[in-house]
Amino acid sequence: MNSTELARLRAELRLARQHAHAADAERAETEARLLEARAQVLRAEARAARTHAETAGLRLAIDEARRLCEMTIDSSMRVDAVDQARDTLTVIDAAIAGDKPSPGDGAWHTVWLEGKWRWITSRMTTPEREHAADAVARHNAVLAAADNDPDRGEPEGLRWWRDAA
Template sequence: MADELRRTQAQMALAQRHAHTTDAERAEMAAKLLTEQAATERAHARASRAYAESAASRAALAEVRRLCTMTIADSVRAQAVEQARDTLAIIESITAEDPPFPGDAAWHSVWLHGDWRWLTKNMTTLEREHAADAVARYGAYLDTEDGVDRSGEPEGLRWWRGDL
């Protein structure tokens, strides 16, 4: 009976060690998983920051373009018009090689091959504008790559606007 009790106690001790070892391994795997998830989130954050910086830069350049165009159209000062034209030429030379934003090609593919109205119907207006901007940007990029000059956006791209 004493031997059987010792054997049972030894088996219990072995089972407890195995349970604790398994718990430790499970905790280590959970920690590794969380570490990898954190690394993935950091990578997403870096990509988002880069995208935001790129978008801010492009928005600033668009505003400078707008102001230069306005100066060229409305200024009576020859020197101001010349400076605005020079500024536009520099901006165009810098941005001529800009690749489209990440994701623009995907939105363009959705525009070409999907039911655009149905896909964008449940989006907010801000989301629709973002998607349409991506389609327009990538379309313009393809036009420059192909050497085609299509002015304006495709018909029906911004279907939610009443003025189009």
């Protein structure tokens, strides 16, 4: 073997080693990305488990509050206590049903009070009307609770399209 062939073989060996090192680096980076992805999945599973545990704990607390309210309603002689227990059950049921007030509810209530409700809602589809009316009713319920008037109910004429049918 002459010196030219030996130099060429050494160059090819260096090139092969560089290629092997580059392949090892790529493999290590791919494995690191895989481990990061697995860690993200495990973090997401942990968040879901924590949320489930919190939900279960809240459900137990709600069930206990409901049980105590029902016990008060069944056995208390104090009218105020019974009324308060019924109000508490109403709030619990509304929260579970998803009837929580939102900032948009106040806006729709203002439209109800200050706008031409019938004219505005006549330009909506029935589902849009129902959505707007539900928002007004939720906000009205919040105001009724603040006024200590839980029996107030929905404003008259709120769902005019039902009355017209």
